[in-house]
Amino acid sequence: MKDISTMRSEISGTAGFTLDTLIREAGLSDDAVATLRDICSLRRYAAGQTVAEAGEEPGFVGCVQTGVLRMQKTLHDGRQHIVGLLVEGDVFGRALGGPLDLAIEAATDTEVMAFRRAPFEALLLRSPELDRLVILNVMNELDRARDWMIILGTPRIRERLAGFLLVLCTRFCSVDHLLRPRNGSLDVKVPISRTDLAHLLGTRPESISRAFHALADTGCIGIRQPDLIEIRDLDALAAEAGEDELRGSNTLNSLLSTLRARAG
Amino acid sequence: MKDISTMRSEISGTAGFTLDTLIREAGLSDDAVATLRDICSLRRYAAGQTVAEAGEEPGFVGCVQTGVLRMQKTLHDGRQHIVGLLVEGDVFGRALGGPLDLAIEAATDTEVMAFRRAPFEALLLRSPELDRLVILNVMNELDRARDWMIILGTPRIRERLAGFLLVLCTRFCSVDHLLRPRNGSLDVKVPISRTDLAHLLGTRPESISRAFHALADTGCIGIRQPDLIEIRDLDALAAEAGEDELRGSNTLNSLLSTLRARAG
């Protein structure tokens, strides 16, 4: 067994797949845990490398340990759309689900814990807890896909970018190295390039750049480095985003508490 | 038991939940089928009625029998985004998944087969086949949500509308009263208003109208009535949509065969 020490504790419904989390939170049986240990191995991918091709069933179910993966669909005319990012704790591979209809590539250097598909699916049948975890995981992804739909449905790019940054804050807040509280404000590391961001938000890199600087002009963010954004005014950012990604801003508040707690 | 005679045979991966389909295709045990019969009841909703509120866990898992439901999220500022439609054979209710984060409303008059949640979830634990069906159903919805993401990521409204019409053709082709082949061309009933369509495609009703007429001007569709569109040239429509929603146009071809078969 390789070293799996990562934890994942999301603010809202968690469906993490790191072994530690599994054991503690999901109440997996000893048998299930032992099996998982047996059938797993750590894979490393360099940025840009392909993890899974579209149209084929990957030989394993994967759980991201470090780094960021992007899920993307390539259109006939060569355009590429990114339909989601996978970070620490995220699971992919369509257990029981048949072939993948999208490609998965490493957006950064990445470590993935891979569970061989056949024994994993077999284990699924005799471990209701793992099975439930898979269901919750897929539902979680469905919710997030719908969040993206809301963001993409927005007419103005500034709103989309603001929504993206909020998602980064709320959803990726458990991932080390992405968020860092800094006396009052918040430093967020944007894990993908402008081009990828454009593919994700359905626009062009130029528009992304302009939107970043437009948000900076209003004062709600600061651009410390191209990929290091300082969140100066989370509420203003939420207002820019249409203020809805954070339902009732409860999530926002709990986010702030979490960050303060971690900083303290 | 009420009369459940609807069938659902999708072109691609089906995860229908009508009892007949369940019995035949999923190999459900007699026990499971009997239980489902016991815990189901037919509910009727008038157009505009709310089926499930956001934020609460509905008391049942539902399967659409007739009509169309819309899943929508309401933003703080009152804007509403539709994140998907539910038609004949579609399932909703987040079995095992906790509270719903979106509202479900009847877009048209609707009949829903409702399975009481608690016994349904209990059955899930002792029927792996039903369990698998639920997983596949959620994965199916995830795929479709990502298809919407692609459509929404498109900069031009004409492309989005063309994509929507293609989805209507490919995904809803099994639903009676929505598609009707007519000597060479194809009549599609658009089950929602321009306003809802705008909410779904992330734009305004005016733009929807203009996009419809722009497509009509190019000749690929005809507007017989505001909600009755004649598909004149499916290939041209696919080209307008970016030609990618139909992967390799295999789906397109099989769609046409299906329609021809049904017409013949």
Next chain:
DNA sequence: CGGTATTTTGAGTATCGTCAAGGCCAGTGG
């Protein structure tokens, strides 16, 4: 037939996509 809601059209403005050029940074090789 009248009243209402929906759809359509129009004109003006803002935004975005496109094309092109410039700047910044890192890695490379002299």
Next chain:
DNA sequence: CCACTGGCCTTGACGATACTCAAAATACCG
């Protein structure tokens, strides 16, 4: 150590598209 190169980000200018507001036309319903 420095010039060079390539990739990424940024900026500018222009045209196309879509959003906004307003009003007309059409469809729907009683």
